[in-house]
Amino acid sequence: MITIALSKGRIFDETVPLLKAAGIVALENPESSRKLILATNRREVRLIIVRASDVPTYVQYGGADLGVAGKDVLDEHGSAGLYQPLDLNIARCRMMVAVRKDFDYAGAARRGARLKVATKYVQTAREHFAAKGMHVDLIKLYGSMELAPLVGLADAIVDLVSTGGTLKANNLVAVEEIAPVSSRLVVNQAALKVKREMIQPLIAAFARAVAAPAG
Ligand code: PRT
Numbered sequence: 001m002i003t004i005a006l007s008k009g010r011i012f013d014e015t016v017p018l019l020k021a022a023g024i025v026a027l028e029n030p031e032s033s034r035k036l037i038l039a040t041n042r043r044e045v046r047l048i049i050v051r052a053s054d055v056p057t058y059v060q061y062g063g064a065d066l067g068v069a070g071k072d073v074l075d076e077h078g079s080a081g082l083y084q085p086l087d088l089n090i091a092r093c094r095m096m097v098a099v100r101k102d103f104d105y106a107g108a109a110r111r112g113a114r115l116k117v118a119t120k121y122v123q124t125a126r127e128h129f130a131a132k133g134m135h136v137d138l139i140k141l142y143g144s145m146e147l148a149p150l151v152g153l154a155d156a157i158v159d160l161v162s163t164g165g166t167l168k169a170n171n172l173v174a175v176e177e178i179a180p181v182s183s184r185l186v187v188n189q190a191a192l193k194v195k196r197e198m199i200q201p202l203i204a205a206f207a208r209a210v211a212a213p214a215g
């Protein structure tokens with residue numbers, strides 16, 4: 001049996017075509033089913049549905065053999081015990097620094113001001129500002145970062161941006177790109193050895209599907 005960990009929503013939706021290219025079709029839809037373990041058309045393959053930020057943990061400890069996780073999540077989690085053979089090029093977005101429209105970020109940076117930065121991505125933010133030599137106080141949030149500058153909790157946020165619609169709706173502007181983000185295939189290193197004859201063809205099929213997307 002091999003177990004693949006996925007999160008609901010955009011990662012599941014964008015992984016479906018890759019699974020299909022590898023001959024794997026889920027027998028249920030996680031949006032309508034409450035099941036956390038989904039059978040597939042292949043008796044020896046099952047999917048588990050976990051929070052996006054829990055995917056690396058399941059794979060690292062062998063609760064799943066493989067998984068799909070955003071680079072944002074992997075950077076925060078660390079890569080211990082995880083083999084990352086493939087950038088799947090899905091769920092793409094950018095890790096950005098954003099501020100209120102009326103906040104002079106460049107000026108504050110130039111003056112060496114100490115900024116309050118709210119984010120779910122504390123590790124990523126710490127490394128980014130340290131590399132720039134900027135002093136920041138990091139405020140850990142678990143969601144809705146866009147609110148923090150609007151109520152004076154923070155001067156800036158570090159968050160993912162895809163269409164830019166959320167920033168715009170909240171009178172925020174992106175002022176700096178930290179990194180492009182896409183989702184990666186992650187594999188448990190022990191499973192790769194023990195179940196190599198099942199996992200290797202799967203990685204190969206995913207790689208072919210990424211190189212030549214259908215449609
Ligand atoms: O929702 P939950 O708390 O369970 O976890 P999650 O938010 O981490 O999961 P999910 O499914 O929302 O995201 C899974 C992965 O998708 C992330 O880890 C990213 O790698 C990737 N991804 C791609 C995104 C986005 N695009 C994205 N736009 N994840 C989140 N967003 C959010 C962003 O945080 C912001 O609040 O969407 C909002 C901005 O979107 P735009 O289109 O308005 O710019």
Ligand code: MG
Pocket residue numbers: none
């Ligand atoms: Mg979300």
